[in-house]
Amino acid sequence: MxxxxxxxxxxxxxxxxxxxxxxxxxxxxxxxxxxxxxxxxxxxxxxxxxxxxxxxxxxxxxxxxxxxxxxxxxxxxxxxxxxxxxxxxxxxxxxxxxxxxxxxxxxxxxxxxxxxxxxxxxxxxxxxxxxxxxxxxxxxxxxxxxxxxxxxxxxxxxxxxxxxxxxxxxxxxxxxxxxxxxxxxxxxxxxxxxxxxxxxxxxxxxxxxxxxxxxxxxxxxxxxxxxxxxxxxxxxxxxxxxxxxxxxxxxxxxxxxxxxxxxDGGALAPQIAVPHQVDNVRSVTAVAGTRLDQVFIGSCANAKYDDLAIAAAVLAGRHVAPGVRLVVTPASSAIMARAAADGIVTTLIEAGAMITNPGCGACAGNGGAMADGEVTLSTANRNFQGRMGSYQSSIYLSSPATAAASAIRGVITDPREVMVP
Missing domain, CATH: 3.30.499.10 (Aconitase, domain 3)
Structure with a gap:
């Protein structure tokens, strides 16, 4: 059998x-x-x-x-x-x-x-x-x-x-x-x-x-x-x-x-999950321009070393848009140490990111909460209503590259528009 x-x-x-x-x-x-x-x-x-x-x-x-x-x-x-x-x-x-x-x-x-x-x-x-x-x-x-x-x-x-x-x-x-x-x-x-x-x-x-x-x-x-x-x-x-x-x-x-x-991966464009369900997915172009208050790069889905490196490559030499909070929570102490040794943490900080201690962080409601009417773009795995603070706030989900590009502009952004060739 x-x-x-x-x-x-x-x-x-x-x-x-x-x-x-x-x-x-x-x-x-x-x-x-x-x-x-x-x-x-x-x-x-x-x-x-x-x-x-x-x-x-x-x-x-x-x-x-x-x-x-x-x-x-x-x-x-x-x-x-x-x-x-x-x-x-x-x-x-x-x-x-x-x-x-x-x-x-x-x-x-x-x-x-x-x-x-x-x-x-x-x-x-x-x-x-x-x-x-x-x-x-x-x-x-x-x-x-x-x-x-x-x-x-x-x-x-x-x-x-x-x-x-x-x-x-x-x-x-x-x-x-x-x-x-x-x-x-x-x-x-x-x-x-x-x-x-x-x-x-x-x-x-x-x-x-x-x-x-x-x-x-x-x-x-x-x-x-x-x-x-x-x-x-x-x-x-x-x-x-x-x-x-x-x-x-x-x-x-x-x-x-x-x-x-x-x-067919070759035909794929950057994707976004829109509030308030993970399967409510659109191409990034469908929601580009959506205003953001916060960007969260973290969680067991996307806070590994290469995720931080991708975000840092997009953010290098740039700065987070005024009024946007960029919260970065490495998945483990080993990842944080490696990213610090390689200069990734410095790049993120110079771009305006706030680096928190390794752990679940905002994904588990531990920091990074939003007020009524605020919007977060997150690299986590869920965007349920109230998961990050107010039930009158909204969570979108994306890749680290899309998150970093969006932090720079202050609105949801196609990462291909800002990535260096």
Whole structure:
């Protein structure tokens, strides 16, 4: 029987052979990620009277959503998590200085091809950038995994998204995903396992694959996946993972897919998601000239090193328009340090950007809030009403290049109009 990636990953995690879409099995995840609100799991354990974990080395806790603490309540939550990690011997504990959980875990070599990863964040689909099965779950599921080591999972159907061609200047992986989300809809791939393919996908960096797999969630995907290759192996080596410790899973040639969608990347223009839904997507030319109060470059979708470098290249020698706030939040401390060493941070600051500490930042409502009537262009993954402050404010989504170009002019701008050839 030919099998998809999802079937193989769930078979490995469950020990059950020959699983079929729709079948429910108990899986044993390789890693359980929980973020700032890990305190919910801890309080539940206290009520249950449980003081032992199934496998403490599968627990990863990252204090990323509200970092540093903004209130006494959050500070107490962080303190509870730190104390729990010390008492339980949680080695994979990352405090408020580390950055966004997804990026930090991948940088630290904790995500590997073929593994089954669960996390208390819907964008845990990002782990597919390294060929892992990553999916978001609730805090009750994480708590159960802490205690029992397992959770039930329904085997998803699979969909192939084939992206071919060479992207034109000014068009990036974020534009590809916004186009797909707009075409397929926010519920177009609900509970599907998304396998990305095509010659464009095969040639992109792990960072761009992260953008792909991260945003697959915005179409309702259960998980997303890019087949591991030499690019993956080089990234893992940089994260301290030896090649002999990598055991990828690849879909079979005759695997059955619910649907195959093809996109010609060479015909693509910069895209914008307009308020208040991620699948409300237009070409940038359709909304060019929209006034902006703020531009946010951040989130697990687009605050990686190359995202900051792209924005800096657009902003170099220029300045943010009067009255516009440019907030830049690097995804991790490692990314921030590298960008600082390479002069990218200096370029951004000289252009008028405000650099915040690594973490989720404005994407999680931690700073960068808007007042009534204000408008933000963001590189994040969601633009829901009220996500960044007032319910009477508006969020547009774009690539870092479009965001940087728009910050210069103070209105939504086609990046091709300002990018240096």
């Amino acid at each position: 030919s099998r998809t990636f999802a079937q193989k990953a769930i078979e490995r995690a469950s020990g059950v052979a020959g699983v079929e879409p729709g079948q429910i099995v108990d899986a044993y995840p390789d890693l359980y990620m929980s973020h700032t609100a890990s305190w919910r799991c801890i309080r539940t354990l206290e009520k249950m009277g449980v003081d032992r974990l199934y496998d403490v080395d599968r627990v990863a806790m990252v204090m990323d959503h509200i970092s540093p603490a903004m209130t006494e309540k959050t500070a107490a939550d962080h303190a509870l998590c730190r104390d729990f990690a010390r008492r339980m011997g949680v080695r994979h504990f990352f405090d408020v200085d580390a950055g966004i959980a997804h990026i930090v875990l991948m940088e630290r070599g904790l995500i590997r091809p073929g593994e089954f990863i669960i996390g208390t964040d819907s964008h845990s689909t990002i782990y597919g950038a390294l060929g892992a099965f990553g999916t978001g779950v609730g805090f009750s599921e994480i708590t159960a995994a802490w205690v029992t080591g397992k959770l039930w999972v329904k085997v998803p159907e699979s969909v192939r998204l084939e992206v071919d061609g060479t992207l034109p200047d000014g068009v990036y992986a974020k534009d590809v995903m916004l186009k797909l989300i707009g075409d397929l809809g926010a519920d177009g791939l609900t509970y599907d396992s998304v396998e990305f393919g095509g010659d464009y996908t095969a040639g992109i960096s792990v960072s761009e694959r992260m953008t792909f797999c991260n945003l697959a969630m915005e179409m309702g995907a259960k998980n997303a996946y890019v087949a591991p290759d030499e690019t993956t192996l080089r990234y893992l080596e940089s994260a301290g993972v030896a090649r002999d410790d990598v055991h990828p899973l690849l879909p079979d040639a005759g695997a059955v897919y619910r649907r195959t969608v093809k996109l």
